[in-house]
Every structure is written in structure tokens, then in C-alpha cells.
Amino acid sequence: MLELKAGPRTLRRTLDDFDDRPYERFDVQPLSPTIGAAVRGVDLGSVDDEVLAELRRARLEWKVLFFRDQAIDAADHRAFASRWGELEVHPFLPSADAPDVIRFAKDEKIGGYENVWHSDVTWRQVPSMGSILRAVTVPRLGGDTLWCDMGAAYDGLDDETKDRIDGLTAVHDFVHTFGRLLSDEEKARKREEFPPAEHPIVRVIPETGRKVLYVNRPFTSHISGMQPEESSTLLELLVRQADVPEYQCRFHWEPGSVAFWDNRTTQHYAVSDYHPQVRVMERVTIIGDRPVGPAAASATALAGV
Numbered sequence: 001m002l003e004l005k006a007g008p009r010t011l012r013r014t015l016d017d018f019d020d021r022p023y024e025r026f027d028v029q030p031l032s033p034t035i036g037a038a039v040r041g042v043d044l045g046s047v048d049d050e051v052l053a054e055l056r057r058a059r060l061e062w063k064v065l066f067f068r069d070q071a072i073d074a075a076d077h078r079a080f081a082s083r084w085g086e087l088e089v090h091p092f093l094p095s096a097d098a099p100d101v102i103r104f105a106k107d108e109k110i111g112g113y114e115n116v117w118h119s120d121v122t123w124r125q126v127p128s129m130g131s132i133l134r135a136v137t138v139p140r141l142g143g144d145t146l147w148c149d150m151g152a153a154y155d156g157l158d159d160e161t162k163d164r165i166d167g168l169t170a171v172h173d174f175v176h177t178f179g180r181l182l183s184d185e186e187k188a189r190k191r192e193e194f195p196p197a198e199h200p201i202v203r204v205i206p207e208t209g210r211k212v213l214y215v216n217r218p219f220t221s222h223i224s225g226m227q228p229e230e231s232s233t234l235l236e237l238l239v240r241q242a243d244v245p246e247y248q249c250r251f252h253w254e255p256g257s258v259a260f261w262d263n264r265t266t267q268h269y270a271v272s273d274y275h276p277q278v279r280v281m282e283r284v285t286i287i288g289d290r291p292v293g294p295a296a297a298s299a300t301a302l303a304g305v
């Protein structure tokens with residue numbers, strides 16, 4: 001069983017075969033050894049195909065990209081997000097100018113509630129690939145967001161735990177979080193629309209072949225086919241890996257700041273330390289792919305698909 005012990009952690013940002021040519025169209029400044037990089041020299045209001053291709057590579061390398069001083073509005077934000085794929089409409093969160101633009105508005109009445117490590121919408125059969133979050137109004141101090149590299153978290157597990165979880169799946173469910181805001185009738189209706197989703201605990205990212213730990217505290221209810229006590233003990237151990245600072249980066253928001261994270265390979269935590277100050281953010285989310293585990297990923301690779 002995995003023990004959490006002090007000492008050096010050996011971190012890998014990418015696998016050895018990652019395409020690590022230098023970026024030519026912008027400057028990249030890392031925030032930590034494996035996760036988070038500030039991109040300088042890009043206007044998100046006008047991105048050509050070559051910049052888009054380099055951003056894609058940078059996002060795979062750094063998992064979350066940060067942009068400062070972006071003079072873009074909700075329409076520009078949405079237009080940039082649309083370049084990456086189909087946009088997601090969240091069934092439980094309030095929208096702004098368009099159904100696929102989520103508005104997170106916190107004031108003295110509504111405190112921040114995303115201060116738990118999680119990956120977005122893992123209770124969907126097809127969870128999102130990534131999200132682009134734009135700061136509209138930020139507190140003078142506080143309100144940072146942290147991200148955790150779940151590939152590094154996987155790598156940090158001992159071999160016994162890796163072997164144990166390699167072929168396991170876990171169930172993800174919205175009922176313990178968003179479900180609490182609904183009436184029983186509404187919850188039953190949403191449950192039909194969004195039944196519990198079963199995903200591999202070890203997810204393989206198709207573009208990179210990287211294995212990531214794919215369970216999170218608010219949405220993962222239990223491990224499939226395991227007795228409740230064994231499931232909760234193992235799950236607790238796995239979700240706690242996001243707590244390790246060596247796998248994390250932290251970003252301080254300014255007006256016009258934008259973060260673009262890969263929701264498959266990371267978890268995030270919005271620090272709720274600014275109450276009762278106001279914090280308004282807008283998020284546009286890109287629909288992803290169905291998670292695959294190591295066995296399915298290697299079968300696909302063997303078939304050359």
C-alpha cells in the first residue's frame with residue numbers, strides 16, 4: 001500500500017517521445033517543473049492556425065496555459081474556444097451571454113465553493129477536454145486557482161498501487177454535489193439524462209500516451225466491483241494525491257487573465273479566501289473524448305487505429 005513519505009520526487013513533464021521542438025510563435029515561461037506555463041506574445045482575439053498548433057503542443061506539454069492582459073470579450077472568448085472543438089453546455093451552472101458561456105459570480109452573498117480538488121464534469125459519459133477561464137472582476141488580493149498534474153500524481157504512485165489500479169474502473173456521479181441543489185423530482189429527471197458514468201481509474205491520453213490518475217473527490221463515488229470499505233480506503237488514497245504540492249502550480253488572476261487547462265490531465269482548486277469581495281469569471285468548455293484505460297489504449301495502438 002502506498003505510503004506518503006518525505007524525500008525527493010522525480011518528476012516527468014512529458015514522455016520521452018514528446019515533440020519538444022522550441023516554440024517559435026510565442027514565449028513560454030514555466031510556473032513549475034511539470035505543470036503551468038505563461039504564454040507571452042499571443043492575442044487570443046486573433047490566433048492563426050500556426051499559433052493554434054503550437055498552443056496545442058504547449059497545452060499537452062504544460063497542461064495549463066496562462067495568458068495576461070487579454071482585451072477580449074465573451075464573444076472573442078467563445079470564438080477562441082470554438083477553434084478547439086464543440087462547446088459544452090453545463091446543465092447545472094448559470095450561463096452568461098450564450099448557453100455555453102458559464103458565469104461564476106461571487107459576492108458577499110455567494111461565497112466561492114470550488115475549493116475542492118476536482119476535474120470538471122467527470123460524471124458525464126464524455127467529460128470535457130478542456131476549459132478556458134477568463135477573469136472579469138477579481139479581488140485585490142486572493143482568489144488564486146491551483147492546478148495539479150495528474151500524470152505526475154500517477155507517476156508518484158508506487159508500483160504495487162499502479163499494478164492494483166491499472167485495470168480498475170470507478171463510478172462518477174453528480175448527485176453528491178450539484179444534486180444537492182435540486183428537488184427530488186428534478187434530481188430524478190437529471191439522473192436519467194446523466195446516469196452515473198464509469199471511467200478507468202488510470203486514463204491514457206491519446207495524443208501523448210501519458211497515463212493519468214483519473215479520480216476526484218467530489219464526483220467519484222466508488223470503485224467498481226469492490227467492497228465499500230476497500231473502495232473508500234483506496235479511493236481516499238488516490239484522491240489525496242492531488243494534495244501534493246510538488247505536482248501543483250498556482251496562478252494569481254488579474255483583470256484580462258485567461259487560463260486554458262487540459263481537463264483530462266489536471267485537477268484544479270479555486271482558493272476561496274476573498275470573501276466578501278467580488279470575483280467574476282467566465283468559462284467556456286470544450287467537449288472531450290470518452291476516457292480509455294491502458295488495456296483499451298494498447299489494443300487501439302496494436303490495431304493501428
Ligand SMILES: [Fe+2]
Pocket residue numbers: 114118119120268
Ligand atoms: Fe471546476
